[in-house]
Amino acid sequence: MMEKEKKEELPIVVSWVGSTDIQRMRKWMNYEFLKDKSPEEKEKYEIQFKESRTSPEPEENRKNGPIRTITDDIKTQKIYLLCSKEFSKYKDDIEVWVKRGNKSPVHVIETEVNDPTSYEEILKALIKFHDDYFDEKKPSLYYFNITPGTPAMQAMTLFLAGSRFIGSKFYATRDPRYASKDNRYYYPVHVPYTLPSALTTPTSSTSTTIDYDIRQDVLTHYAIYPSITILLTGESGVGKTEFAKEIHNAQKDSKPDNFIYVNCAEIATDPSTxxxxxxxxxxxxxxGLTSNRTGKFELAQGGTLFLDEIGEIPFSMQSILLNAIQNKEIRKFNDNKIIKLKNVRIISATNKDLIKAVEKGEFREDLYYRIAMCCVPLKPLREIAETDETSFKKLLDDTLENIVKEIPDFKDYAKVDDVAYEFIKNQNWPGNLRQLHHVLLLSCVDAVQSKAGKITKAVIEKQLSRMIMPSSKVEEVRPSEDPDFIPSNLEEWLLNKKIEFVKKALAKAKDNVSTAKDILGCDYQNLNNFVKKHNLK
Structure with a gap:
């Protein structure tokens, strides 16, 4: 059983069959063919071989062509070789040739590629390989050798690295003439994931660049690949935990019980804990430990480990987490036995600006890039209301639906009238979805008590007025229609209002400060300095 497990952890090499490999194989075949020939026959055949550029040559370590440069050097689980129509006649010979340097199974796959320079034919062949042979649960086992084949084959293989073969490793071989102690015969090619720029560009935790189309894109295209680490950023209450569960549920074979939640702020009290x-x-x-204790990483095997508030981990402890994610292995506390991690999807969340934390030396840069392969900034509720009413309405309806699931007796009361809806839409909601949920839940209680058929504006106003928020946000919650309203901190209130209007102007001007200053009727230099100071772009 152990031998089987070890074998299943070995890499799976994937490569196109290229002309250099065919030529090198034929040279060896000709060498073997001439072994038993007379001098006269050798001379005759050597002339023919020379004309076809396949002069006899024996096998030579690391000079047996690009495919065998890698397969001769490492132990593998299996080898997949993609073959165009042109080389399909060599199928059996190729298998024998590669097996001379590697004893694992060799599968030569005959593709429908007639023209090895056709991007369309090559793309179809690679997608078919993905659908027929690629195990999305174990992408890191696949080693793609991108050197063999035509430039079109190399280009399309690398292109699909960011959409179909995410999490796999890519290697290139070096011409033996240029290999040395410092330049190995083959080397890794680091391919950045081709996710939408809004997902990969580092943004502040209050960024509002993501829209719901991209959010859906994450669920549809990237959630299915557990090897992609995802960082969710945004203000408190925007629904990071709920979205993490959606990503988890979008994975194949996901189960509710292997979504493991960890509040990093609670457990990062000391290295031992x-x-x-x-x-x-x-x-x-x-x-005091009287029984075995299973850690969160082990519980998340085959599922998702959700690291909430990851920005709260002290710098001194971040290396502990980095080693586990980077090496995909852990050791239990005070134990030297290594436990290999299999298919643990890492999703992290924070309301901190981790880029600034990295710049200040408060967060490890190497850890950031490990957890933020795909960065998803979630919009605050107020901005969704301003920019995407359809999505806001859906969030409101979903919140009411969830309340009914919690308390079925509210089924006939969990709805808002049109006036209440407009009022809700125009609030700032500093507590975002969490605050909206609480206000609507309490409003349902009022609706039940008063036997009203729907939640009214007056009920929402009452609940908002009773809700105590942090002092810096109290003014935002007060209904703007209140004629007696006076801010408790005038300077802060004015600054927040100025930021709010500058943001709106920049949105209308598509982030062009020169156009925004015309909308606001102010000086360009002062506006530009204000935008930079408050990171409004």
Whole structure:
């Protein structure tokens, strides 16, 4: 059983069959063919071979063509070789040739590629390979050798690295003439994932660049690949945990019980507690532990580990997490036995600006890039209301639906009238979805007590007026129609209002400061300095 598990952890090499490999194979075949020939026959055949550029040559380590440069050098689980129509006649010979340097199974796949320079034919062949042979649960096992084949084959293989073969490794081989101690015969090619720029560009935690089309794109195209780490950013209450669960549920074979939630702020009190919570501990590993304790990483095998508030982990402890994510292995507390991690999807969340934290030396840059392969900034509720009413209406309806699931007795009361809807839409909602949920839940209670058929504006106003928010946000919650309203901190209130109007002007001007200053009727230099100071672009 152990031998089988070890074999299943070996890499799977994938490569096109190229002309250089065919030529090198034929040279060896000709060498073998001439072994038993007389001098006269050798001379005759050598002339023919020379004309076809396949002069006899014996096998030579690391000079057996691009495919065998890698397959001769490493142990593999299996080898897939994609073959165009042109080389399909060599199918059996290729298998024998590659097996001379590697004893694992060799599968030569005859594709429908007639023209090895046709991007369309090559794309179809690679997609068919993906659908027939690629295991999306274990993408990191696949080693793609991109050197063999035509430039079109290389280009399309790399192109699909960012959409179909996400999480796999890509290698290129070096011409033996240029290989040396410092320049290995083959080397990794690091391919950035071709996700939409809004998902990969580092943004502040309050960024509002993402729209719901991209959010759906994450669920449809990227959630199915567990090897992609995802960082969710945004203000408190925007629904990061709920979206993390949606991503988890979009994975194949996902189950509710292997979505493992971790509040990093709670467990990062000291290195020992942090390690025990994440990696577990065996009975007796520390005083008072009377039974084995399973860590969060192990519980998340085959599922999702959701690291909420990851920005709260002290710098001194971040290396503990980095090692586990980077090496895909853990050790239980006070235990040297290595536990390999299999298919643990990492989703992290924060309301902090991690880019600034990296710049200040408060967050490790290497950890950031490990957890933020795909960065998804979630919009605050107020901006969704301003820019996408359809999505806002859906969020409102979903919130009411969830309330009914929590308390079925509210079924006939969990709806808002038109006036209340407009009022809700025009509030700032500093607590975002969480605050909206609480206000609507309490409003349902009022609606039940008064036997009203719907939630009214007056009920929403009452609940908002009773809700105590942090002092810096109290003014935002007060209904703007209140004629007696006076801000408790005038300077802060004015600054927030100025930021609000500048943001609106920039949105209308498509982030062009020169156009925005005409909308606002102010000086360009002062506006530009204000935008830079408050990171409004």
């Amino acid at each position: 942090f390690s025990v919570e994440l990696f577990g501990a065996n009975k007796g590993a520390y005083t």
